[in-house]
Amino acid sequence: MPHKVIDVQNVVIRxxxxxxxxxxxxGSLFADTAAFFGNDITTFPDFPAEIRAPQGTIAGVSGFQVHIGSSAIYTPGDYCDVLVAMNPAALKSNVKWLKPNATIIVDIDxxxxxxxxxxxxxxxxxxxxxxxxxxxxxxxxxxxLTKESSTLCGIDPKSGVRCKNMFALGICYFLYNMPLDHTEKFIRKKFAKDPALIDINLRIxxxxxxxxxxxxxxxxxxxxxPSKQKPGIYRNINGNKAIAWGLMAASEKSGRPLFCGSxxxxPATGILEELAIHKELGVKTLQCEDEIAGICTAIGASYAGSLAVTSTSGPGLSLKSEALGLAVMAELPLVVIDVQRAGPSTGIPTKTEQTDLNQALYGRSGECPVAIIAPHSPSHCFEASFYAAKYALEHLMPVIILSEGFLGNGSEPWRIPDINDYPSxxxxxxxxxxxxxPHFYPFKRDPETMVRRWALPGTPNLEHRVGGLEKNHKGAVSSDPLVHQQMVNERAExxxxxxxxxxxxxxxxxQEGDILMVSWGGTYGHMLNAQSQLHSDGIKVGLAHFDYINPLPLNTEEIFGRFKKIIVFELNSGHFANYLRSKMPQFTYLQYNKIQGQPFIVTEIIEAINKIVK
Amino acid sequence: MKFTPQDFKSDQEVKWCPGCGDHAVLAAVQRALPEISEALGYSKERYVFVSGIGCSSRFPYYMKTYGFHSIHGRAAAIATGIKVANPTLSVWEMTGDGDSLAIGGNHLIHAIRRNIDINIVLFNNRIYGLTKGQYSPTSKWGTITKTSPFGTVEHPFNPGALAMGARGTFFARTLDMELQLTQEIMVEAAKHDGTALVEVLQNCVIFNDRTHSIISDRDVRADRTIVLQHGKPMIFGKNKDKGLILDGMRLKAVTIGENGITTDDLLVHNAEEQNHGIHIMLCEMEWPELPVALGIIRRVKDRTYDDMVRDQVTELANKSNIRCMNDMLRSGDTWVVE
Incomplete structure (x- = not known):
């Protein structure tokens, strides 16, 4: 009996x-296939920190969720339509993510x-x-079944059984009528040196x-x-890669060679790994002896004229904080990327969170403001890092990019931009x-922007000294109280x-009315979906999702004034809400917070708003 | 263009204590730079002096060159970043025993291990001076200081042996008051491709006065130190009558003419020997058993980190079809939406 093929708008497979x-x-192969087919996708890897936790246990369960759709997809989906569970532990720990009518695929063996x-x-x-x-x-x-096929292919069943994931993937491709060609191509390329492995993988x-x-x-x-996408060349991209590429684009635009000390x-390693590949475009990477050397080599490279960056996660940012203060004091360009994870301390390293905002805003000695940009989706990481680099280079100051594990590892299709469309x-x-x-005064400033001038070592007649000690405009060390006050003010300004x-x-x-939802960073997709669903439910809410954390956009206060209630959603205990309170105390900020190492689910956002409406 | 020491003196007032050994090192470096510039064809703007925190780390302010006074312990990392970013610069790290062997120990050994082409001048006065007199990682066992009122109970580092352990390619030692020797060593350090570590036994006149005087006092110096010279027999002493031989697995000081010893029996210094075994033994010589070694103890050729980074970049850029970001973004797995 031929199967009936039913059109669906979107599907979530875990x-x-x-x-x-x-x-x-x-999961990645399924996502790539869907993307090549023309679906919009968002993915969410959800895996443990252990490389090989005890086999068969709940602790060792690794997951990858992919949400595909025939219209725009902004989140990896809350609950799944299909759960593939390769063992009982996987089924047990993921049953909570099943939709009521979900299909479950298990290896009953x-x-x-x-x-x-x-x-x-x-x-x-x-x-x-x-x-x-x-x-x-x-x-x-x-x-x-996999072992049997292995024997038929002349492969030791013990090795052959490692391809059993292909069996589950095959079922999913059948269920959703997807072509096999992308996966076949991948297998042929990956096992090019071992034709027996190509055979067995394709067979399974x-x-x-x-x-x-x-x-x-x-x-x-x-x-x-396929979704109706804007014409163009597309590729899948995750947030870590997008950050690396945004920096490379900024390097090309600025003519400043890219240096990464890290x-x-x-979950930040992918940035260093990606940059390390691209020596062909002049990228220099240095895997350092520690986090401090990561930022310090970057500061050195910055002083020598590079677009210098260092990548890390929360605990690494803690180690870098003294050196970050030095970059503020010496007024050197620097991009610091924090791909946030669940903390404090080692926390839950592979899980996502927004709990480093306070650290990014306040985690340094002295008066030490730093610009902060937060990307809102995997592909937006490209924009965020491009502009972080632009502002760092043009204003001679450090800029922190607050990414999240959810963005760094998550992926989505990305319409490849033309670099010529980006600003110089x-x-x-x-x-x-x-x-x-008469002499070069290193801290003489442009009165409009407060930016000093950048003289690189190797330039004749501009020899000067920078460093951590307070200095006057001429660059001479000074402990004059009024000079200190002035320099503190100017750096902040x-x-x-x-x-x-x-x-x-x-x-x-x-645009105005009762409720404004406020959020920042990687929660964008969930917030957007919630806003749109609330809108269809007839509940009128606005959503202000912030990419720029410090400084805040100039119209922030005006926007907040247009709404009766403001509710701030974040994956921490209220860092952004408290920051807004300190900046604009005239408003009342309600909060919705979650600190579980997991992204929001759309329904909880909607419920939170519904509670306020009632 | 020829330079004079005056060309490297900044207009900043030198604020080290009167009698501090640092003054002599500053003078020696300022004398060495014109010589280096001439030998290597360096213009003045190519020099960068980087430091961490401590008395010696004020050094960059007194130099009329590019300079970076950074944070405690991190000068080696900052100098590394500068050199990798721009290998044409002549990068000098000025540091102390606390800065480089305590808080910055990790960066020091890794800079040496990478053989990054920088010159590290380590002012060793065996004390924390800027914080007013606490023991340091080079303080001798039992040293009494404000934080060790009953004497330290820890072994000091020997910077030379540490450098060798990290596969160092250049190590030299000098005394602050030996201006000429210091100057010569600085020139050789600059000429060396790779990390050159120069230990200066330096006196802190306030908190650890005369810490090196047992070997450095003028009347005993010649008998209690040996200035090693590559290719020359290891002879020392006021009357040039003492020398070093290998006695079994150990170095031994002997007197020429006694027990039938002649100059031919003495060890001949080979700074360029790849095996660092004897170099470590020379680094660790201590009076009264043996004279303290000065001069260039080790100088071997090896590839430098900054050169290799640059070469990889050049090689891959030449090989690749990807010339710009637009090429790169469109390479690999992409698809077209019409």
Whole structure:
């Protein structure tokens, strides 16, 4: 009987299994296939910190959620339509993410006594125990079938069984009528040196497709039609890569070579790794002995004339804070990227959070303001890092990019921009003394922007000293009380005046009225979905989502004045809300906060607003 | 263009204590730079002096060159960034025993391990001077200071041995009052491709006065130190009658003419020996058993980090078809939406 093919607007698939089961790869392949097919997508890897936690346990479960749609997709989805669970632990820990009518795909071979025990089941029927016996469950003996196919291909079943993720992927491709060609191409490229592995992987993938087409459990299949996207060349991009590329674009635009001093730390390492690949474009990377050396080598490179950056996560930012103060004091351009993770201390390294905002705003000794930009989606990381670099270079100051694990590892299709459409970057470089200037005065400022001039070592006649000690405009060390006051004021003013250059804050939805939802950073997609759903429910709310944290856009106060209630949503205990209170105390700020190492789900945002409306 | 020491003196008032050993090092460096400039063809704007925190770290302010007075312990990392970003600069790190061997120990050993082409001048006075007299990582066992009122109970670092352990390619030692020797060493350090660590045994006249005087006092210096010269027999002493031999696994001081010892029996210094075994032994010589080694103890050729970074970039840029960001963004897995 031919299957009926049903059109659906969007679908959420969650691939879960042991951390060694290849779920990140499986999910990425599905996402890429959907993107190539023309769907809009957003992905969300959700994995443990351990590389190989004890097999079969809840602690070792790794997940990758992908949301595909025939219209714009802004979040990886709250709940899933399909859950792939390669073992009982994966099923148990992800059952909470199932939609009521979700399809569940399991490898039933793993639901033996040992597997069930490891996952903490107390009976032999895991589905009954989880109260999901009535769901649409597809339960092939994937391990057995994979081993059989391996033997037929002349491959040791023990090695062959490592491809069992391909079987599950095949079922999903069948369910959603997706082409296999992208995955086939990937497999041929990845195993080019070992044709036997190409054979077995392709065979298992097709086994999965065939199995799905033969069983009665699948009555209908679905199709998510390509979304109407703006014409252009597209690619998938994650936030870490986008940050790296934005910096490279800024380097090209400014003519300043890119230097990255860094130290590996989850979830920011991808930035250093990506930059390390691109030596062909002149990028220099230095994997340092520690986080402090990461920022200090960057400060050195900045002094020598590079676009200098350092990448890290929360604990690394703590280690860098003294040196960040030096960059503020020496007035050197520097981009510091913090891909936030759940803290404090080591916290939950692979989980996302927005809990470093206070640290970014206030975590330094002395009067030490730093500009802060927060990207709002994986592809927006490109814009954010481009402008962070532009402002750092043109204003000779550090800029912090507050990214999040959710953005760094998450991916979405990105319409590739033309670099010629981006603005030029003009650092205040100086080649010779100005007329009538007897010596180079390193801290003489442009009265409009408060920016000093940048003389690079190697430039004749501009020899000067910079450093951590307070200095006067001439560059001489000074402990004069009034000089200190003046320099503190000027450094703060330089950051504040950046507000004149950044774009005005926009409001999505209602432009005035009862409720304004306020948010920043990686929660954008969820906030946007919530706003649009509330709008369809007839609840009038505006959404002000901030990319620029310090300084705030100049029209912020005016926007807040147009609404009766302001509610600030963030994945911390209220850092942004408190910051807004300190800047604009005339308004009352309600808060919705979550600190679980997980992104918002759209429904909780809607519920929070509904409570206020009632 | 020829320079004089005067060309490298800044207009800032030198604020070290009268009698501090730092004055002599400043003078030696200011004398060395014209010689270096002539030997290597460096113009004045190519010099960058970087420092951390401590008395010696005020050094850059007194130089009429580019300078960066940074934060405690991090000068090696900042100097590394400067040199990698612009390998044409002549980068000098001025640092102390607290700055480089305590808080900045990690950066020091990694700079040396990478063999980044910078010159590190380590002022070793075995005390924290700027914080007014606490023991340092080079203070001798039992040193009594404000924070060790009953004497320290920890081993000091030997900077030379530490550098060798980190696969250092250049190590030299001098005394603050030996201006001529210091000047010569600075020139050699500048000529060396790779990390050149120069330890200056320097006197803190206020908090650790005469810490080196047991070997440095004028009347005993020749008998209690040995200035090593590459390719020359290891001879020392006021009367040039003492020398060093290898006795089993140990170095031994001998007197020429006694027990049938002749100049031919003495070790001949080879600073360019790749194996650093004997160089470490020379670094660790201590009076009264042995004379303290001065001069260039080790100077071997190796590739430098900054050169290799530059070479990789050049090689890959030449090989790649990707010339700009627009090329790069459109390479790899992309698709077209019509």
């Amino acid at each position: 691939f879960t299994g042991d951390s060694g089961d290849g779920m990140q790869l499986t 793993t639901f033996d006594k040992k597997g069930l025990e490891k996952a903490g089941f107390t009976t032999e029927d895991a589905f009954a125990e989880l109260n999901i016996s009535d769901r649409n469950i597809i339960a092939p003996p994937i391990t057995t 993938l097709k086994d999965g497709v065939n199995y799905a087409s033969n069983i009665q459990a699948i009555a209908d299949t679905y199709i998510v039609k 130290y590996p730390i989850t 970057i003009n650092p205040p470089l100086i080649q010779e003394l100005e007329e009538g200037e 330089k950051v504040a005046r950046l507000a004149r250059l950044i774009p005005p804050q926009s409001v999505i939805g209602e």
